[in-house]
Amino acid sequence: MDKIARIDMGAAGGxxxxxxxxxxxxxxxxxALTSLLIAKExxxxxxxxxxxxxxxxxxxxxxxxAGAMTGRLSVGCKSPLTGTIKESNAGxxxxxxxxxxxxxxxxxxxxxxxxxxxxxxxxxxxxxxxxDNSLKLLDNYPLVDKLRxxxxxxxxxxxxxTAGERKLLAASIACTDPELRPTRHCGRGGVGAVMGAKGVKxxxxxxxxxxxxxxxxxxxxxxxxxxxxxGLRKHPVTGEGLPAYGTNVLTNVLNEAGGYPTxxxxxxxxxxxxxxSGEAQAELEIKRGGTATHGCHRGCVIQCSGxxxxxxGHYLTKQPEYETVWSHGGHCGIDDLDTVARLDFMDDNIGVxxxxxxxxxxxxxxxxxxxxxxxxxxxxxxxxxxxxxxLGRVLGCGAAVTGKxxxxxxxxxxxxxxxxxxxxxxxxGIGVTYATTTMxxxxxxxxxxxxxxxKVGGDVDPLKTEGQVELSRNLQIATAAIDSTGxxxxxxxAIMDQPETFQALLDMLGAFYxxxxxxDDVVALGKKVLSAERDFNARAGFTKQHDRLPRFFxxxxxxxxxxxxxxKDEELDEVFNW
Amino acid sequence: MNGVPQASLVxxxxxxxxxxxxxxxxxxxGVPARVPCTVKxxxxxxxxxxxxxxxxxxxxxxxxxxxxxxxxxxxAGNGALxxxxxxxxGLVGATMRRGGYYAAMRSAxxxxxxxxxxxxxxxxxxxxxxxLLLPELGPEFLGRGILLTSAEAIEFFRDQEQDFWxxxxxxxxxxxxxxxxxxxxxxxxxxxxxxxxxVLFRKKG
Numbered sequence: 001m002d003k004i005a006r007i008d009m010g011a012a013g014g015x016x017x018x019x020x021x022x023x024x025x026x027x028x029x030x031x032a033l034t035s036l037l038i039a040k041e042x043x044x045x046x047x048x049x050x051x052x053x054x055x056x057x058x059x060x061x062x063x064x065x066a067g068a069m070t071g072r073l074s075v076g077c078k079s080p081l082t083g084t085i086k087e088s089n090a091g092x093x094x095x096x097x098x099x100x101x102x103x104x105x106x107x108x109x110x111x112x113x114x115x116x117x118x119x120x121x122x123x124x125x126x127x128x129x130x131x132d133n134s135l136k137l138l139d140n141y142p143l144v145d146k147l148r149x150x151x152x153x154x155x156x157x158x159x160x161x162t163a164g165e166r167k168l169l170a171a172s173i174a175c176t177d178p179e180l181r182p183t184r185h186c187g188r189g190g191v192g193a194v195m196g197a198k199g200v201k202x203x204x205x206x207x208x209x210x211x212x213x214x215x216x217x218x219x220x221x222x223x224x225x226x227x228x229x230x231g232l233r234k235h236p237v238t239g240e241g242l243p244a245y246g247t248n249v250l251t252n253v254l255n256e257a258g259g260y261p262t263x264x265x266x267x268x269x270x271x272x273x274x275x276x277s278g279e280a281q282a283e284l285e286i287k288r289g290g291t292a293t294h295g296c297h298r299g300c301v302i303q304c305s306g307x308x309x310x311x312x313g314h315y316l317t318k319q320p321e322y323e324t325v326w327s328h329g330g331h332c333g334i335d336d337l338d339t340v341a342r343l344d345f346m347d348d349n350i351g352v353x354x355x356x357x358x359x360x361x362x363x364x365x366x367x368x369x370x371x372x373x374x375x376x377x378x379x380x381x382x383x384x385x386x387x388x389x390x391l392g393r394v395l396g397c398g399a400a401v402t403g404k405x406x407x408x409x410x411x412x413x414x415x416x417x418x419x420x421x422x423x424x425x426x427x428x429g430i431g432v433t434y435a436t437t438t439m440x441x442x443x444x445x446x447x448x449x450x451x452x453x454x455k456v457g458g459d460v461d462p463l464k465t466e467g468q469v470e471l472s473r474n475l476q477i478a479t480a481a482i483d484s485t486g487x488x489x490x491x492x493x494a495i496m497d498q499p500e501t502f503q504a505l506l507d508m509l510g511a512f513y514x515x516x517x518x519x520d521d522v523v524a525l526g527k528k529v530l531s532a533e534r535d536f537n538a539r540a541g542f543t544k545q546h547d548r549l550p551r552f553f554x555x556x557x558x559x560x561x562x563x564x565x566x567x568k569d570e571e572l573d574e575v576f577n578w
Numbered sequence: 579m580n581g582v583p584q585a586s587l588v589x590x591x592x593x594x595x596x597x598x599x600x601x602x603x604x605x606x607x608g609v610p611a612r613v614p615c616t617v618k619x620x621x622x623x624x625x626x627x628x629x630x631x632x633x634x635x636x637x638x639x640x641x642x643x644x645x646x647x648x649x650x651x652x653x654a655g656n657g658a659l660x661x662x663x664x665x666x667x668g669l670v671g672a673t674m675r676r677g678g679y680y681a682a683m684r685s686a687x688x689x690x691x692x693x694x695x696x697x698x699x700x701x702x703x704x705x706x707x708x709x710l711l712l713p714e715l716g717p718e719f720l721g722r723g724i725l726l727t728s729a730e731a732i733e734f735f736r737d738q739e740q741d742f743w744x745x746x747x748x749x750x751x752x753x754x755x756x757x758x759x760x761x762x763x764x765x766x767x768x769x770x771x772x773x774x775x776x777v778l779f780r781k782k783g
Contacts, residue, residue: 252708256661274604429683
């Protein structure tokens with residue numbers, strides 16, 4: 001990963017590729033690279049869909065190596081949904097292949113003058129860009145099927161569906177999984193709309209003739225990776241719970257806690273949530289000849305995904321994740337897994353963020369467009385998005401836009417990005433992160449539950465309520481760092497509970513780059529990334545008043561605990577004081 | 579469910595049909611108990627769970643919908659709802675963990691310490707099992723017998739498909755042999771308020 005490719009999509013005479021050394025970004029990957037580059041090079045007041053914005057694709061620091069769990073791809077830009085800086089990441093094969101091709105980043109710049117649609121082919125010989133208007137208005141599944149006929153099965157595809165082409169604010173960027181299905185999405189923030197604005201429909205990554213990235217110290221790296229994998233396999237979450245049930249294992253627990261937002265955040269429990277649970281989902285998948293255990297990229301040892309077949313045993317979609325099952329399920333009063341699975345497929349195919357779309361449909365239900373619990377109605381609304389009708393375009397621009405268009409007061413967004421599946425009135429600490437993250441409401445912004453091991457910010461007494469600000473701050477720092485490694489965030493449980501597994505991760509980073517890596521180094525990286533992101537947002541016009549939850553969280557108690565969000569504004573303003 | 583007409587249903591099932599019972603194990607079932615008592619007494623002394631298993635494996639507990647940290651100080655009364663889970667992924671999983679580092683993040687829904695004194699009497703608690711605990715504790719609870727309302731029993735048996743009935747080797751209702759598929763008919767439980775369900779699992783071969 002010693003080079004960066006810049007592709008000026010607006011160059012006179014057609015897109016132009018410029019290769020350069022990795023330079024000041026050496027040793028960086030993932031979110032660290034995308035955010036530092038965007039913060040430095042993109043005008044914060046630019047239009048996110050204009051020529052001044054840039055779209056950065058960056059594999060993680062350890063992507064393309066033999067290391068386990070190293071397959072996250074980060075995509076960075078100014079977000080058209082939030083107006084803030086954005087990093088959105090996904091699994092799939094793309095990060096590994098891009099890293100083996102030697103790229104620390106590919107950056108799409110400028111904007112084509114015509115409405116031609118381009119595809120970009122990257123292989124060991126370089127980068128070829130060509131117009132292919134036959135790809136217009138293809139959704140992700142038929143698009144990849146068409147591309148496979150030309151480029152085959154030994155490549156990775158990065159694509160946008162029709163939502164990205166139409167520059168809808170909920171549009172995602174799809175990465176293919178090992179079976180070449182476009183199921184892994186950089187979902188949040190409308191990054192797919194930025195790719196659409198650049199006129200790029202597909203990026204084909206072909207690493208034929210390339211080798212794994214070699215570590216500086218191969219023996220040490222191999223040994224550290226072995227210990228890291230052992231740690232993941234022996235932990236009950238990464239070695240048992242996630243492989244057996246996937247992330248949807250959380251449905252029962254969140255519902256029991258009264259933190260499962262239902263009927264557009266009107267109550268914290270859904271009477272029939274058990275029908276949507278990960279346990280029920282896994283049983284159904286196995287019974288229908290699918291699987292409840294599947295990896296989104298080669299080298300994954302957690303295998304939290306699965307294959308969801310229809311009643312006839314035919315592939316319907318990949319295993320919907322917890323947030324998807326919630327957003328299309330309980331949030332909308334729908335308790336049917338088959339409906340959720342069909343909506344998940346439509347999200348992936350059209351190319352939209354499952355959280356944003358599910359929340360938006362719930363807001364549309366609150367607006368009276370359809371009733372809560374209307375399964376067929378929800379599918380019809382998604383079809384509108386796929387067709388690009390006026391209603392579909394409103395919905396495809398997310399919950400905030402839909403709420404404004406239809407005059408809905410209860411719109412669960414922060415910085416115009418939809419809240420995920422955890423009610424901040426029941427789990428107040430998560431509300432702190434939702435409110436203050438640089439990315440708009442995002443549960444993964446403060447997800448790296450290893451702060452006790454990292455000792456980020458020193459020792460915090462977690463049993464004191466006032467510790468929540470410190471916890472959120474430390475979680476956000478740790479997450480920014482892990483997002484930069486290219487590691488899946490689900491490693492966090494094992495490294496939190498097992499110091500030797502965290503040490504193995506540090507040893508992997510150290511052995512690969514030939515340096516000594518400490519927890520302090522990881523913390524410093526996280527702070528550096530967050531500082532750059534905060535600085536970009538401030539220059540884009542965001543103030544502390546934007547670091548707030550919608551008012552209804554402060555004024556409407558939620559059952560069964562009858563809690564409101566109680567964190568004071570002054571406390572929220574302390575999150576980034578380090 | 580004490581003091582009301584109760585049917586006693588005993589089923590013998592193939593071990594590979596345990597998953598069929600997961601819906602009722604997740605939704606909750608009644609268990610006779612001496613209450614009030616602490617959650618630890620309930621799990622270890624009355625349900626017979628090993629203290630080490632409770633400490634290491636049942637890492638997430640909700641009592642009446644409140645996250646529970648100290649099971650020595652959490653008191654289950656008659657009709658209490660107890661949900662048991664193994665370790666959960668993600669930040670919320672860590673947040674809900676008993677006595678975990680991130681417990682403060684859900685302090686608004688945490689159960690406070692309770693008075694553990696008082697005499698106990700016969701009663702019922704409602705138990706929910708989640709995730710990894712379903713295969714580990716499900717056979718034990720089903721083997722000892724669980725209590726369902728007749729409505730719950732009728733709905734459960736009504737929803738079962740052929741695969742379930744073909745795995746049922748024997749069923750007795752109030753000590754009388756009953757054709758398993760007859761249970762699919764809700765009238766079997768007419769006039770009863772509750773069904774005591776015992777399921778014995780037998781391995782193949």
